[in-house]
Amino acid sequence: MFDCVALVGATGAVGRIVLDQLHARNFPMRRLRLLASARSAGTKVRFGDEEITVELLEPSAFEGVDLVIASTPDEVSAEFAPWAVKAGAIVVDESGYWRMDPQVPLVIPEVNPQAVDNHHGIIASPNCSTTQMVVALAPLHAAVGIRRVVVSTYQATSGAGLAGNVELNASVEASLRGETHTPSTFQHPIGFNLIPQIGSQKYLGYTSEEMKMVYETRKILGDESIAVCPTAVRVPVATGHSESILVETRQPLTVEQARELWEAAEGVTVVDDLDNQIYPMPRDCDGRDDVFVGRIRQDISSESGIAFWCVSDNLRKGAATNAVQIGELLARKVVATS
Amino acid sequence: MFDCVALVGATGAVGRIVLDQLHARNFPMRRLRLLASARSAGTKVRFGDEEITVELLEPSAFEGVDLVIASTPDEVSAEFAPWAVKAGAIVVDESGYWRMDPQVPLVIPEVNPQAVDNHHGIIASPNCSTTQMVVALAPLHAAVGIRRVVVSTYQATSGAGLAGNVELNASVEASLRGETHTPSTFQHPIGFNLIPQIGSQKYLGYTSEEMKMVYETRKILGDESIAVCPTAVRVPVATGHSESILVETRQPLTVEQARELWEAAEGVTVVDDLDNQIYPMPRDCDGRDDVFVGRIRQDISSESGIAFWCVSDNLRKGAATNAVQIGELLARKVVATS
Numbered sequence: 001m002f003d004c005v006a007l008v009g010a011t012g013a014v015g016r017i018v019l020d021q022l023h024a025r026n027f028p029m030r031r032l033r034l035l036a037s038a039r040s041a042g043t044k045v046r047f048g049d050e051e052i053t054v055e056l057l058e059p060s061a062f063e064g065v066d067l068v069i070a071s072t073p074d075e076v077s078a079e080f081a082p083w084a085v086k087a088g089a090i091v092v093d094e095s096g097y098w099r100m101d102p103q104v105p106l107v108i109p110e111v112n113p114q115a116v117d118n119h120h121g122i123i124a125s126p127n128c129s130t131t132q133m134v135v136a137l138a139p140l141h142a143a144v145g146i147r148r149v150v151v152s153t154y155q156a157t158s159g160a161g162l163a164g165n166v167e168l169n170a171s172v173e174a175s176l177r178g179e180t181h182t183p184s185t186f187q188h189p190i191g192f193n194l195i196p197q198i199g200s201q202k203y204l205g206y207t208s209e210e211m212k213m214v215y216e217t218r219k220i221l222g223d224e225s226i227a228v229c230p231t232a233v234r235v236p237v238a239t240g241h242s243e244s245i246l247v248e249t250r251q252p253l254t255v256e257q258a259r260e261l262w263e264a265a266e267g268v269t270v271v272d273d274l275d276n277q278i279y280p281m282p283r284d285c286d287g288r289d290d291v292f293v294g295r296i297r298q299d300i301s302s303e304s305g306i307a308f309w310c311v312s313d314n315l316r317k318g319a320a321t322n323a324v325q326i327g328e329l330l331a332r333k334v335v336a337t338s
Numbered sequence: 339m340f341d342c343v344a345l346v347g348a349t350g351a352v353g354r355i356v357l358d359q360l361h362a363r364n365f366p367m368r369r370l371r372l373l374a375s376a377r378s379a380g381t382k383v384r385f386g387d388e389e390i391t392v393e394l395l396e397p398s399a400f401e402g403v404d405l406v407i408a409s410t411p412d413e414v415s416a417e418f419a420p421w422a423v424k425a426g427a428i429v430v431d432e433s434g435y436w437r438m439d440p441q442v443p444l445v446i447p448e449v450n451p452q453a454v455d456n457h458h459g460i461i462a463s464p465n466c467s468t469t470q471m472v473v474a475l476a477p478l479h480a481a482v483g484i485r486r487v488v489v490s491t492y493q494a495t496s497g498a499g500l501a502g503n504v505e506l507n508a509s510v511e512a513s514l515r516g517e518t519h520t521p522s523t524f525q526h527p528i529g530f531n532l533i534p535q536i537g538s539q540k541y542l543g544y545t546s547e548e549m550k551m552v553y554e555t556r557k558i559l560g561d562e563s564i565a566v567c568p569t570a571v572r573v574p575v576a577t578g579h580s581e582s583i584l585v586e587t588r589q590p591l592t593v594e595q596a597r598e599l600w601e602a603a604e605g606v607t608v609v610d611d612l613d614n615q616i617y618p619m620p621r622d623c624d625g626r627d628d629v630f631v632g633r634i635r636q637d638i639s640s641e642s643g644i645a646f647w648c649v650s651d652n653l654r655k656g657a658a659t660n661a662v663q664i665g666e667l668l669a670r671k672v673v674a675t676s
Contacts, residue, residue, distance in 0.1 A: 148639050152490035152582035154532055154571065168530075172510055187615040192506075194492055194573065194580050194620055196633050196647045201612045205593070205635035214638070227639035231582040231647065233492065235532065236574050242532050244490035244569040244582075255543070274539045277525040282532055295534050297543035300552070301486050301565035309534045309569065 002029040002331060006089070008057060008070035008080060010034040010045055013161045014094060015071045017320035022069075023048045025324060028331040035061050037076070062087035067330065069323050070094060085121030092123050092326045094319055096208075099124040099216060106219045109325040110267040111138040115220075116329055123326055126220060127212040128318030129153050129232065129241055134220050135291040135317065136310045137247060139265040140258060141221050144304075145250030148227040151213060154235045154242040155198060156282060159314050160185050165238050172236065186234060195234040207232060240282025241314040245307070252304040255296050262293050267317070272296050280311035288313055289321045340367040340669060344427070346395060346408035346418065348372040348383055351499045352432060353409045355658035360407075361386045363662060366669040373399050375414070400425035405668065407661050408432060423459030430461050430664045432657055434546075437462040437554060444557045447663040448605040449476040453558075454667055461664055466656030467491050467547065467570065467579055468554040473629040473655065474648045475585060477603040478596060479559050483588030486565040489551060492573045492580040493536060494620060497652050498523050503576050510574065524572060533572040545570060578620025579652040583645070590642040593634050600631050605655070610634050618649035626651055627659045 005027070009015040022032065034045055034054045041056040055061060057076075062068065062084040068091040070077060077095035084091045098104040105115035106124045111134055116123055126134065137146055157164035163185045171191030174181035181189055188195050199208030206214075210230040218224050235242075262268045271280045272294040280292035291312040299305025312318055343365070347353040360370065372383055372392045379394040393399060395414075400406065400422040406429040408415060415433035422429045436442040443453035444462045449472055454461055464472065475484055495502035501523045509529030512519035519527055526533050537546030544552075548568040556562050573580075600606045609618045610632040618630035629650040637643025650656055 150488045150584050150639065152569075154492065154573070169514065173514065176507065176511065188619060189621060192575050192621070194575060196580070196582075196617050196619070197612065197615060204638065205612060205633065206638070207612070229584055229637050229639035229643070229645055231490075231633070231645060233580075233582065233647075235492070237530050237532060242534070242571075244534075244571065246488050246567055274535065274543060274545070277535060279534050281526060281534070283527060283530070295543065295569070299567050300542065300544070301488065301567035305567070307567055307569060309571075311532075 001334070002066040004031045004033060004065050005029040005067045005069065005327070006033045006035050006062065006065045008035045008068060009072040010054060011036055011040045011043065012071055013158055014315055014319040017315050018069055018071060018324060019045065019047060021320050021324045025328070027324065027327065033065065059083040062089050065089040067327055068092065069327055071319065071323070081122055090119065090121060090123065090330060092125060092323050094125045094323050096127060096212065098122050099126065100219065106216060107326050108134055108220055108322060109329045110135060110265070112220055112222065113329055116326065116333070125319070125323045125326060126216045127209070128159055128314040129155060129209065129243065130213050130216040131318050131322055132241060132291045132310055132312035133213065133243055133245060134217055135267050136245070136262070136293050136308070137217070138221065139261040139268070140247060140249060140253065140306070141223070143261055144253045146221070146226050146247055147250050148248040149217070150229045150246040152231045152244045153233055154237070155232060156237045156239050156241055156314055157190060157234065158239045159198070159241065168236055168238055190234060190236050192236060196231070198232040198234055206230070237282045239286045239313055239315060240311055241318060242282060243310045245310055246299055246305055248299070248302055248305040253306055255298050255306065258306045259296055267291055268293055270294065279309060282311055285311045285313050287316070289316050291317055339672070340404040342369045342371060342403050343367040343405045343407065343665070344371045344373050344400065344403045346373045346406060347410040348392060349374055349378045349381065350409055351496055352653055352657040355653050356407055356409060356662060357383065357385060359658050359662045363666070365662065365665065371403065397421040400427050403427040405665055406430065407665055409657065409661070419460055428457065428459060428461065428668060430463060430661050432463045432661050434465060434550065436460050437464065438557065444554060445664050446472055446558055446660060447667045448473060448603070450558055450560065451667055454664065454671065463657070463661045463664060464554045464558060465547070465550040466497055466652040467493060467581065468551050468558070469656050469660055470579060470629045470648055470650035471551065471581055471583060472555055472558050473605050474583070474600070474631050474646070475555070476559065477599040477606070478585060478587060478591065478644070479561070481599055482591045484559070484564050484585055485588050486586040487555070488567045488584040490569045490582045491571055492575070493570060494575045494577050494579055494652055495528060495572065496577045497536070497579065506574055506576055528572060528574050530574060534569070536570040536572055544568070575620045577624045577651060577653060578649055579656060580618070580620060581648045583648055584637055584643055586637070586640055586643040591644055593636050593644065596644045597634055605629055606631055608632065617647060620649055623649045623651050625654070627654050629655055
């Protein structure tokens with residue numbers, strides 16, 4: 001049980017869901033405080049039966065706070081996280097800023113819960129597109145070892161926050177009226193279109209979003225030898241990231257074995273019956289916590305590979321839910337050691 | 339110059355574009371006839387300054403016809419193509435029915451024009467998702483040999499004909515109003531959603547659409563050793579199929595070499611400048627004939643591979659344009675041999 005939890009970024013797309021999840025999951029805490037920038041400070045936010053006034057995010061804000069859950073842009077996290085650590089809090093951070101810091105565990109509770117033990121005040125939650133992929137890959141990696149992953153994403157607009165969904169609707173409505181809509185959140189109009197760029201160029205023509213899927217996957221699975229070739233694409237879908245994944249395994253794995261591993265895995269739901277038109281789709285995964293896996297096939301282009309389709313709510317397991325689960329994991333550790 | 343060309347299926351999504359293309363490209367013919375089922379027979383269709391009355395598709399309809407261009411469902415093609423061949427016509431067929439018949443050349447004029455010489459009355463035009471991929475793969479295959487292809491598609495609703503686009507708009511509009519829309523063309527609602535199924539189960543969990551990309555690619559490139567792992571997905575985009583492709587080559591190939599090969603290739607346009615947010619997108623390729631290639635990267639997960647993003651108008655090069663180009667190829671052969 002935490003005496004005091006602070007949520008940073010409570011008014012954003014992910015922050016709102018963290019708030020819902022803390023209430024719905026009856027998160028083990030006595031008090032919740034909400035922190036945000038000057039723009040949001042002073043506003044009142046409902047939490048169950050309570051109304052909580054958002055306080056200003058400043059160095060002195062973390063006194064008496066045990067746990068911080070934060071969903072902010074990278075540059076905000078870079079500034080505030082040291083304030084919180086100095087005040088003695090543990091920070092569960094959803095931004096990209098700390099993830100690859102060797103001092104910072106990068107954690108998916110179903111995959112590498114043991115990693116939290118090595119924290120120095122900050123624990124990072126992975127990028128949304130990485131999290132769902134690694135939840136699906138982990139049971140295969142544990143069983144037969146993963147050599148290589150080829151992944152193409154179909155990412156929802158809510159990955160760019162509330163503004164992304166506002167822009168999706170505006171762009172679609174403009175198209176239906178035969179008008180043009182000038183984008184401000186995305187690089188190009190997203191209505192009835194695809195944008196094969198998420199983030200900016202990072203390495204050899206791969207974007208920052210794509211390279212997160214390379215580096216973070218290796219760090220979480222603890223295996224620097226895993227090769228990943230990612231392509232990240234924005235699609236005109238509001239919520240739910242989808243991924244077409246081909247995984248090459250070190251030892252052979254049949255479709256039946258892969259399905260059994262996934263059916264036994266925590267956080268994974270198998271939705272796979274092509275003949276009855278049953279497979280994961282963003283519409284069906286919106287608002288759900290699991291990672292959904294379907295279209296499970298033997299790779300017909302290699303000796304030992306599995307091809308599959310993976311969908312998850314990018315705001316839930318891809319962000320809010322994973323952070324709250326890290327908090328729950330820490331709470332169990334507090335109980336266990338006290 | 340053909341004395342008489344017959345267009346079968348002139349009132350469909352692809353047929354309309356064939357008609358436009360025949361006119362725009364000043365197709366070498368003296369007379370055009372239009373054939374369709376009883377439902378459309380008798381209607382008048384504009385062709386340049388002319389109005390042509392659609393005639394009934396029946397066994398006697400092909401007398402005096404030299405060339406048939408046909409865009410119909412498979413079962414229609416199965417029935418009428420033998421009538422046309424018997425009457426002495428050459429059939430350029432866009433359906434899937436004849437493509438894998440060993441007696442039928444499967445032709446992309448930029449890739450395997452020589453194959454038309456072996457026809458026995460029927461020449462098939464490949465599936466839309468195959469055509470654009472093979473146009474992009476062919477120059478690499480000719481230069482260094484292709485060993486393996488991993489492809490994930492992002493396919494437009496017009497691949498299912500005019501009804502597909504009507505359903506896309508109806509589904510999107512219903513979603514915007516917060517209403518449900520019952521699909522009739524697609525398996526599930528397509529508005530703000532993705533459907534990872536095109537066609538029905540064909541082989542080991544792969545769909546018919548996916549297996550076309552395996553079999554047709556090998557036939558067109560004349561290399562049965564090429565391995566292909568396809569995933570075909572319907573996206574809420576009206577026109578323009580997109581593909582995330584990873585190609586493993588037999589000999590090493592740099593990004594610079596791949597770009598040079600594509601820049602020199604007929605029918606390919608390179609659109610590739612990530613730092614300036616320039617890459618192919620369906621919106622920009624709508625109504626254009628080329629295959630557009632961008633996001634060209636070294637595969638960072640294998641010894642010799644290239645990852646890229648490929649977009650083309652599925653109704654143009656994916657269907658109508660390729661069929662008309664086969665007709666033009668045949669016209670040049672007629673001139674050359676007469």
